[in-house]
Amino acid sequence: MASACAWSVALVGLEGRIVEVEADIGAGLPRTVLVGLPDSALYQSRDRCKAAVSNSGHEWPISLLTINLSPATLPKAGSHYDLAIVAAVLAAQRVFGAEQLRRTVLLGELGLDGRLRPVRGILPATLAAQQAGFPRVIVPLRQAGEAKLVEGIDVFGIASITQLVAFLQGVPLPPIEPVEVMGERVGQHANRRLDLADVVGQVEAKWACEVAAAGRHHMLFHGPPGVGKTMLAERVPGLLPDLEVRDALEVSAVHSLAGFNLADELITRPPYSDPHHSASVASIVGGGQRMARPGAISCAHKGVLFLDEAPEFQPAVIEALRTPLESGMITLGRSEVHARFPARFQLILAANPCPCGQAATPGGHCQCSPMVVRRYAEKISGPIRDRIDINQAFLPLRKAYLKAALQRAESSAVVAERVREARDRQDRRLAGSGWQTNGEVSGTYLRRHLPLPDGLQAVDEAVDRGRLSARGVDKVLRLAWTIADLAGRDVPGRDELAIALAMRRGEQPGAVKREAIGP
Amino acid sequence: MVATESKKQIGVRGEDLACAELERQGMQVLERNWRCRLGEIDIVAAEAAPTGLTLVFCEVKCRGLGFGHPLEAITYTKMRTLRQLAALWMREHRMRASSIRLDAIGVVLQPGREPSLTHVRAVG
Numbered sequence: 196m197a198s199a200c201a202w203s204v205a206l207v208g209l210e211g212r213i214v215e216v217e218a219d220i221g222a223g224l225p226r227t228v229l230v231g232l233p234d235s236a237l238y239q240s241r242d243r244c245k246a247a248v249s250n251s252g253h254e255w256p257i258s259l260l261t262i263n264l265s266p267a268t269l270p271k272a273g274s275h276y277d278l279a280i281v282a283a284v285l286a287a288q289r290v291f292g293a294e295q296l297r298r299t300v301l302l303g304e305l306g307l308d309g310r311l312r313p314v315r316g317i318l319p320a321t322l323a324a325q326q327a328g329f330p331r332v333i334v335p336l337r338q339a340g341e342a343k344l345v346e347g348i349d350v351f352g353i354a355s356i357t358q359l360v361a362f363l364q365g366v367p368l369p370p371i372e373p374v375e376v377m378g379e380r381v382g383q384h385a386n387r388r389l390d391l392a393d394v395v396g397q398v399e400a401k402w403a404c405e406v407a408a409a410g411r412h413h414m415l416f417h418g419p420p421g422v423g424k425t426m427l428a429e430r431v432p433g434l435l436p437d438l439e440v441r442d443a444l445e446v447s448a449v450h451s452l453a454g455f456n457l458a459d460e461l462i463t464r465p466p467y468s469d470p471h472h473s474a475s476v477a478s479i480v481g482g483g484q485r486m487a488r489p490g491a492i493s494c495a496h497k498g499v500l501f502l503d504e505a506p507e508f509q510p511a512v513i514e515a516l517r518t519p520l521e522s523g524m525i526t527l528g529r530s531e532v533h534a535r536f537p538a539r540f541q542l543i544l545a546a547n548p549c550p551c552g553q554a555a556t557p558g559g560h561c562q563c564s565p566m567v568v569r570r571y572a573e574k575i576s577g578p579i580r581d582r583i584d585i586n587q588a589f590l591p592l593r594k595a596y597l598k599a600a601l602q603r604a605e606s607s608a609v610v611a612e613r614v615r616e617a618r619d620r621q622d623r624r625l626a627g628s629g630w631q632t633n634g635e636v637s638g639t640y641l642r643r644h645l646p647l648p649d650g651l652q653a654v655d656e657a658v659d660r661g662r663l664s665a666r667g668v669d670k671v672l673r674l675a676w677t678i679a680d681l682a683g684r685d686v687p688g689r690d691e692l693a694i695a696l697a698m699r700r701g702e703q704p705g706a707v708k709r710e711a712i713g714p
Numbered sequence: 715m716v717a718t719e720s721k722k723q724i725g726v727r728g729e730d731l732a733c734a735e736l737e738r739q740g741m742q743v744l745e746r747n748w749r750c751r752l753g754e755i756d757i758v759a760a761e762a763a764p765t766g767l768t769l770v771f772c773e774v775k776c777r778g779l780g781f782g783h784p785l786e787a788i789t790y791t792k793m794r795t796l797r798q799l800a801a802l803w804m805r806e807h808r809m810r811a812s813s814i815r816l817d818a819i820g821v822v823l824q825p826g827r828e829p830s831l832t833h834v835r836a837v838g
Contacts, residue, residue, distance in 0.1 A: 225786045257783040
């Protein structure tokens with residue numbers, strides 16, 4: 196009898212695939228059949244759409260209505276197909292011309308009264324529509340701002356079915372009262388103004404943060420409680436330069452998918468994610484039953500992931516970070532589909548040396564037995580430690596130092612400027628290589644395409660003594676390059692290499708300077 | 715009692731209209747309201763097709779608007795029962811046909827308006 200089709204988007208990870216929504220009004224007893232591997236949220240779309248259409252003054256066909264979501268083999272999840280389904284059904288009844296839907300992607304969930312509600316992932320879905328060559332996308336009014344962040348596609352925000360019909364019929368939109376939405380997650384990226392100058396002392400740790408920020412190196416902070424590990428980690432994102440446009444789009448898309456409200460602007464600052472140590476593996480790496488959602492590591496993409504009290508995390512959580520630390524992405528396999536999310540985060544771990552926190556601290560009295568101290572340290576496994584570039588020990592402050600340090604604390608702005616200069620040097624050097632920072636550059640590229648620094652024998656010695664793995668050599672080289680970039684030198688020398696080696700090994704404060712001055 | 719009576723009247727009126735519609739389409743009504751232990755067949759009709767005789771078993775639903783379209787009240791369980799009833803009817807009447815068909819007719823009665831009929835062929 197009558198049929199029509201509309202277009203929507205299925206999100207698999209961050210990747211959007213165009214879905215054709217067909218509605219066919221055929222002969223048979225009144226019944227609505229929804230086919231094309233819907234999940235339960237989508238299957239219930241049938242009942243939502245039916246009520247929404249009736250309550251908007253239109254008719255739901257009294258015959259056998261078949262709705263097909265094609266490609267039929269791709270599993271589909273979520274409530275954002277409602278709008279496309281309703282549009283296809285109304286077009287099949289010739290409420291408006293079916294040709295109106297031909298070059299339009301529709302996204303949005305319906306309320307029973309016919310009003311449109313916001314959904315997750317509008318940004319990546321709009322991006323997919325634009326890449327597929329669609330010139331127009333219709334989204335819930337409240338999310339028009341988010342969709343408009345994508346260039347090269349016309350975005351129309353509508354509030355209800357009544358408005359959709361008017362829009363597609365080409366008549367002026369009737370007004371409608373705004374939808375109140377409860378329980379929306381507000382963007383975590385709200386720029387928190389934390390200044391490095393607030394942290395008293397810990398000059399060396401601050402410098403380690405500067406190096407880490409400049410080259411995107413992973414760090415492990417260890418030291419007794421109350422010396423400023425958490426405070427410093429929180430201030431690292433403030434040292435990072437703004438995200439490039441391409442990265443900003445990617446980061447925003449992940450946050451959109453994770454359900455954060457983007458508040459009509461791209462996330463341009465590096466994100467910061469600090470999950471509590473009770474977190475599950477799925478919440479960290481991403482998860483979900485049939486379709487995966489991004490986890491904390493993807494929300495920290497191009498930003499900082501801070502795991503405070505790292506030994507308190509379940510070992511499986513920390514171990515799960517191994518592959519994404521290397522590859523910069525995570526592929527989650529689920530029964531129906533494999534989802535891939537970007538996860539190029541900068542890891543900062545913080546740990547106490549032992550359960551009481553005083554082991555190996557000058558002036559501290561550790562109450563723990565040696566076995567307990569060892570077990571505590573072992574909670575961060577060797578493979579994870581091997582992936583850390585900078586091991587930074589924190590020492591408790593002395594009173595005299597507290598006073599002296601108060602006057603000459605550098606602000607984040609000053610440090611961020613040096614970091615930006617170091618990044619500029621890296622950009623020039625790595626132009627065309629596909630990498631942005633020293634921390635990401637592959638070992639092969641480091642050794643083959645960049646000049647090797649002087650004094651490599653110190654590194655070789657460390658390898659011979661079994662103190663440095665092959666990966667460790669690359670880490671030291673990368674660190675040396677970043678230190679040279681910060682110092683404004685073209686090639687790292689003997690000194691930079693020595694400092695890098697010391698930072699990697701996590702020697703006690705003071706040792707760094709000694710080695711740096713050495714022959 | 716009055717309400718029940720009027721419901722029955724509505725049903726009978728709907729079936730009258732349905733019979734008229736089937737006859738208008740060239741079918742011959744063989745029996746109405748045939749009952750047995752399983753239930754009731756509203757209309758049995760015969761249609762002469764080029765390939766032979768087709769027996770049509772028809773379920774009629776009649777109501778005023780306000781509770782949804784009458785056809786929506788014809789469930790698939792009902793149609794399954796109708797299929798069993800059709801077999802029983804044919805055994806009892808020792809009838810043979812080249813094919814059988816199950817139809818549904820929805821009748822909407824609205825005061826002050828012509829009744830509207832929806833005839834859906836071959837539903838079960």
